[in-house]
Amino acid sequence: MFKLFTPRDANKILPDIKRRFNSILIQKNQIAKLQRELQRLIESDSSYEPFIKKKQTLNVALSNLYKAIEQLENTGVIIKSLDEGLLDFPSMRFDDEVWLCWRDGEPEIKFWHSKQEGFMGRKPLAPTGVHSEENDLADMR
Numbered sequence: 637m638f639k640l641f642t643p644r645d646a647n648k649i650l651p652d653i654k655r656r657f658n659s660i661l662i663q664k665n666q667i668a669k670l671q672r673e674l675q676r677l678i679e680s681d682s683s684y685e686p687f688i689k690k691k692q693t694l695n696v697a698l699s700n701l702y703k704a705i706e707q708l709e710n711t712g713v714i715i716k717s718l719d720e721g722l723l724d725f726p727s728m729r730f731d732d733e734v735w736l737c738w739r740d741g742e743p744e745i746k747f748w749h750s751k752q753e754g755f756m757g758r759k760p761l762a763p764t765g766v767h768s769e770e771n772d773l774a775d776m777r
Contacts, residue, residue: 639712641725643761646736646745649711656708657715657723657740663701664718670694722755736761 674694677687705715714735716722721740726733729748737747737758747758 637710637712639726641712641727641736643727643736643745646725646727646738649713650738650744653708653711653713653723653738654740656704656711657721660701660704660708660715661718661721661740663697663704667694667697667701670697716755720755 670690670693674687674690677690709715712726714724714726716724723738724735725738725745727736727748728734732750734748734750736745737749737755738745739755746761748761749755749757749759
């Protein structure tokens, strides 16, 4: 699903996105554990049965991970890096397409970058100068 986010929209759904992202990270770590266990079975010269069962468990875990990624990205949010905990929300700044940028551990979305820039090009969102509860941002629509 394609959707453009305002900072307000993105921050509104961020709690659900964080929950989904954390679940994906847990699944990723479980897959790494299963891969290590599978490798140990290979190295131990075990019989086929435990190897095949572990491989099937790994296959299910991988399928579930990809489904979870697909479900998160169906919200319109893009996973830029699982390892670095980076998510981007498509947005507009004046007439330019930009990304609202969030990193795992940040309490809210406070940065943006152009499509050509990555995390290192992040810039703080500029407040309107008018104090409001929702802290609307004048340069993002």
